[in-house]
Amino acid sequence: MNPVLSCVDVRKTFGANVVLDGLSLDVGEHEVVVLIGASGSGKSTLLRCVNLLEDIDDGAIRLDDEHITDPRVNPDKIRQKIGIVFQSFNLFPHMSVLDNITLAPVRVHGLSRRDAADKARELLARVGLADRAGEYPDRLSGGQQQRVAIVRALVNAPRLLLLDEVTSALDPELVGEVLSMVRDLKNDGMTMVIATHEMGFARQVADRVCFLHQGRVLESGPPAQVLGAPTEERTRQFVRRIIEAGRL
Structure with a gap:
């Protein structure tokens, strides 16, 4: 079965700053993929590129095998199939x-x-x-x-839901009600890509955790593996800092 979302060698720069450096990622039907990584690793930029809020410089993004980053594609029609929620609520x-x-x-x-x-x-x-x-x-x-x-x-x-740090702007006592809603969406089978700093939440809700570093997926696997026994040294450093900060 083809993935719902497929990012292939996606590259995005802002001036001399390379934010996505040949990033590749597939997301399957009903899968919840959680993106973790330090600030500047490319998590939010990737979500904005998937929703066509940013143009990519190279590579391709496909939704249900449709090449949505083809310049001939109408972005408004694609956005009907992709929901995105930001950390700032953006309500009128x-x-x-x-x-x-x-x-x-x-x-x-x-x-x-x-x-x-x-x-x-x-x-x-x-x-x-x-x-x-x-x-x-x-x-x-x-x-x-x-x-x-x-x-x-x-x-x-939407066919795909993107959540970008949706709990970052909330007081700690309010985080739980939003995370509960996301867990319900997972149970309903919603396909989601979530960027978060909430490692405990990532462990609970993710089918797969992807650690982004320097604009690439450095490590990917089940939450227990990536957060509990990472294989890459850079991932180990990141998880160690998270544990020291009391966030895992």
Whole structure:
């Protein structure tokens, strides 16, 4: 079976700074791949390239075997199939929760307002926010805002969900409710690529952990292997620092 996502020799530079240096990665159906690594290792840039928010300089990215980084491809059509959530919630403060979620389905994807609202309310109910549809974002906690942002990414039933440090902006006591939602998505079979500094979460939710170093996947394997018995010295150094910081 072909992978849902395939990155082949992807290269991305910003001026003289090489951020992705021939990175290759496949993600299978229903697989949850967690990207770890030091700041600057390329995790967030990779997610932005997959969602076509950044152009790659070389290589190819395929979604269900479609070459989505071909310049002739319409990026808006591809983004209908890929949901992405950032560490900053990016909710419109002047719009209600329901309007934030239904904006793209109605204006971009041509869904009727009623159908979009029905789908949004269904998803909000699943994440315990059914009573918050009419609220404005500043009336919600950080954890609630991030769950709304994830619902917004899910409302179009994406083929692939990308999560970029979705707990980094949250107070520690709010992290758990977002991680619980991600675990539920995993149990539902959602295919996900997650960049995170939450090593305990990576251990719980990942089918595979990929350690990025200098723009490449240096080591990849089950969480118990990469986080518990890494084979590469650079991975061992990273995990050792994480343990010393009390984050694993």
